[in-house]
Amino acid sequence: MYKYNDFDHAFLAERNRQFRAQVERRIDGALTEDEFKPLRLMNGLYLQLHAYMLRVAIPYGTLNPDQMRALALLAEKWDKGYGHFTTRQNIQYNWPKLKDVPDMLDALAEVNLHAIQTSGNTIRNVTADHFAGAAADEIEDPRPIAELIRQWSTDHPEFQFMGRKFKIAVSGAANDRAVLKAHDLAVKIVRNDAGELGYQVLVGGGLGRTPMIGKVLNDFVAADDLLPYIESVISVWNQYGRRDNKYKARIKITVHEMGLEKIRELTDARFEQVRPTFGGADQALFQDIKRHFAAPEFRSGGTEAFDAAYDSDPVFRAWADTNLAAHKAPGHAIVTISIKKHGATPGDATAAQMREMADIAEEFAYGELRISHEQNVILPHVHKNDLPAIHARLKAADLATANIGLISDIIACPGMDYCALATARSIPVAQEIATRFEDLKMEHDVGHLQIKISGCINACGHHHVGHIGILGLDRAGVENYQITLGGDATETAAIGTRTGPGFAYDEIVPAVERIVETYLEQRESAEEEFLQTYRRVGMEPFKAALYPAADKKVA
Amino acid sequence: MARAFTPKVVTANDLLEGDVIYLTAAGGWTRVLEEAELIVDEAEAQLRLLEAQSQPQVAVGAYLADAQAGETGPEPTHFREAFRRTGPSNYRHGKQEAAANV
Numbered sequence: 001m002y003k004y005n006d007f008d009h010a011f012l013a014e015r016n017r018q019f020r021a022q023v024e025r026r027i028d029g030a031l032t033e034d035e036f037k038p039l040r041l042m043n044g045l046y047l048q049l050h051a052y053m054l055r056v057a058i059p060y061g062t063l064n065p066d067q068m069r070a071l072a073l074l075a076e077k078w079d080k081g082y083g084h085f086t087t088r089q090n091i092q093y094n095w096p097k098l099k100d101v102p103d104m105l106d107a108l109a110e111v112n113l114h115a116i117q118t119s120g121n122t123i124r125n126v127t128a129d130h131f132a133g134a135a136a137d138e139i140e141d142p143r144p145i146a147e148l149i150r151q152w153s154t155d156h157p158e159f160q161f162m163g164r165k166f167k168i169a170v171s172g173a174a175n176d177r178a179v180l181k182a183h184d185l186a187v188k189i190v191r192n193d194a195g196e197l198g199y200q201v202l203v204g205g206g207l208g209r210t211p212m213i214g215k216v217l218n219d220f221v222a223a224d225d226l227l228p229y230i231e232s233v234i235s236v237w238n239q240y241g242r243r244d245n246k247y248k249a250r251i252k253i254t255v256h257e258m259g260l261e262k263i264r265e266l267t268d269a270r271f272e273q274v275r276p277t278f279g280g281a282d283q284a285l286f287q288d289i290k291r292h293f294a295a296p297e298f299r300s301g302g303t304e305a306f307d308a309a310y311d312s313d314p315v316f317r318a319w320a321d322t323n324l325a326a327h328k329a330p331g332h333a334i335v336t337i338s339i340k341k342h343g344a345t346p347g348d349a350t351a352a353q354m355r356e357m358a359d360i361a362e363e364f365a366y367g368e369l370r371i372s373h374e375q376n377v378i379l380p381h382v383h384k385n386d387l388p389a390i391h392a393r394l395k396a397a398d399l400a401t402a403n404i405g406l407i408s409d410i411i412a413c414p415g416m417d418y419c420a421l422a423t424a425r426s427i428p429v430a431q432e433i434a435t436r437f438e439d440l441k442m443e444h445d446v447g448h449l450q451i452k453i454s455g456c457i458n459a460c461g462h463h464h465v466g467h468i469g470i471l472g473l474d475r476a477g478v479e480n481y482q483i484t485l486g487g488d489a490t491e492t493a494a495i496g497t498r499t500g501p502g503f504a505y506d507e508i509v510p511a512v513e514r515i516v517e518t519y520l521e522q523r524e525s526a527e528e529e530f531l532q533t534y535r536r537v538g539m540e541p542f543k544a545a546l547y548p549a550a551d552k553k554v555a
Numbered sequence: 556m557a558r559a560f561t562p563k564v565v566t567a568n569d570l571l572e573g574d575v576i577y578l579t580a581a582g583g584w585t586r587v588l589e590e591a592e593l594i595v596d597e598a599e600a601q602l603r604l605l606e607a608q609s610q611p612q613v614a615v616g617a618y619l620a621d622a623q624a625g626e627t628g629p630e631p632t633h634f635r636e637a638f639r640r641t642g643p644s645n646y647r648h649g650k651q652e653a654a655a656n657v
Binding site: 095 | 571573
């Protein structure tokens with residue numbers, strides 16, 4: 001993975017020194033809150049319901065063991081012993097004190113981590129396929145592009161005070177695991193008919209109050225044109241995007257209002273101006289970055305230990321069946337460690353768990369860890385013979401939940417338990433759904449079913465693209481939950497459709513249960529997944545199950 | 556017709572700790588909602604809010620929150636303020652943790 005050079009170290013040290021001085025000036029009264037707020041936000045520091053919240057970037061979701069240990073240190077020393085992994089591959093600390101934040105940032109800088117541009121109207125932390133560099137279906141590791149964009153966008157003077165934030169995701173695989181189509185801009189590595197590598201660029205995706213599926217702006221951008229092309233797109237949006245209304249400021253609205261063709265035309269014209277200003281330094285840097293992402297030397301050898309455990313240990317088998325994914329190297333697998341134990345807060349890991357995952361990665365997994373937007377932790381490279389030992393260690397650390405892709409592997413934003421913007425809680429809803437289906441022992445029978453929960457319209461919990469999406473709202477001073485069905489976060493991305501009126505807090509879990517029961521009745525076979533059944537039968541059977549009285553009235 | 560004024564408390568977050576604070580009748584700050592001043596007059600509420608906003612070294616983001624008179628002092632009328640008074644529901648952190656340690 002990328003190693004900081006002297007420039008990176010000096011840049012971060014200077015930035016942290018500046019922020020330390022800004023905090024001091026705020027405390028001694030030289031800065032007002034209005035002056036300080038944009039400065040703290042540029043360094044990832046929010047003020048939430050009960051406390052400050054520090055959002056630390058995990059660039060493209062990649063961590064080494066020492067970085068994971070630093071995250072554990074922050075949790076233990078300056079927080080309440082845990083951290084919250086988010087849907088944008090960041091980690092959030094919910095309880096820091098203002099005076100401690102500069103020390104936290106210095107501790108992060110020691111392991112090349114920071115909180116820069118995790119907030120504010122800037123280019124945010126670039127997210128990537130969490131299986132990048134490991135997946136069997138990948139054309140090329142997309143993380144060098146993400147690192148290139150990170151370096152280029154960090155403190156980029158043109159893009160520090162835009163009309164709104166700008167989120168970029170990258171992937172190099174056929175299967176979209178990075179929710180590319182829900183991003184302002186997405187880069188997908190592709191091969192053209194001549195076999196050359198290049199990039200498909202999508203724009204105008206986004207969730208929030210106006211959900212939009214991203215559209216292809218350019219089918220094939222040549223490898224050395226990517227950075228000037230991205231700069232052109234953002235530059236066009238920065239000029240034409242609306243600044244009169246923050247709800248209409250994102251590029252999805254610009255694309256929607258001006259039309260994709262017009263945006264393409266403006267981008268092409270801007271590209272003609274921008275391209276010559278890139279003298280090739282970006283490509284030299286890109287080649288250097290690529291070297292940092294070379295795959296490890298994968299071990300060879302048989303998988304007897306894995307096969308024996310798989311045949312003899314049903315608990316191991318259940319875990320292997322749900323939590324492993326196909327790796328590009330023979331004898332290897334990708335492990336997803338579930339941070340979704342039934343009844344626990346989705347995405348929360350304790351300092352001890354972080355340290356254990358760091359140790360496991362160091363001992364067995366070529367020293368690599370990833371954070372997924374689904375709020376789980378990935379060991380991207382594991383030889384299958386090490387899996388029984390890893391599983392035993394994970395079990396002891398309460399990290400061996402076998403539920404990846406199942407109904408209890410829920411994405412949930414912090415909601416009104418922490419977030420100042422939230423209109424309702426999401427964490428307890430996730431906890432109760434997971435506990436309920438665990439009690440029913442149904443989830444393995446139900447199979448692949450993604451529930452995504454947001455505690456407000458801003459959709460950090462990606463509810464629009466959940467197979468079952470839940471949106472918590474404030475209806476006349478009471479929590480109320482709207483349900484959407486049929487959302488899809490993959491390459492076949494779709495926005496879910498609302499079922500109808502919302503449900504009270506104590507009605508939402510039974511409502512989800514009725515949806516699942518309806519699916520089980522309607523599916524043609526155990527192989528037909530929830531989304532396939534929904535697409536085949538449509539909304540009606542689910543509506544009938546959710547609103548039986550209304551159904552009768554109509555009849 | 557203008558809507559009838561409902562009682563308010565002045566609340567904010569503490570600059571250093573970040574936690575929830577309330578303005579008292581004496582013009583100081585408390586971390587306990589019951590000890591806050593319940594303001595029943597609209598003009599008075601605006602004045603008290605201005606006083607709070609003039610203390611940027613203590614209070615961040617001061618605003619008027621709906622409240623009602625309870626047996627031991629002001630009580631929240633909306634669930635958001637109820638959560639701010641106690642803390643999150645997934646862990647016993649925040650004010651409920653402090654209360655448990657008394």
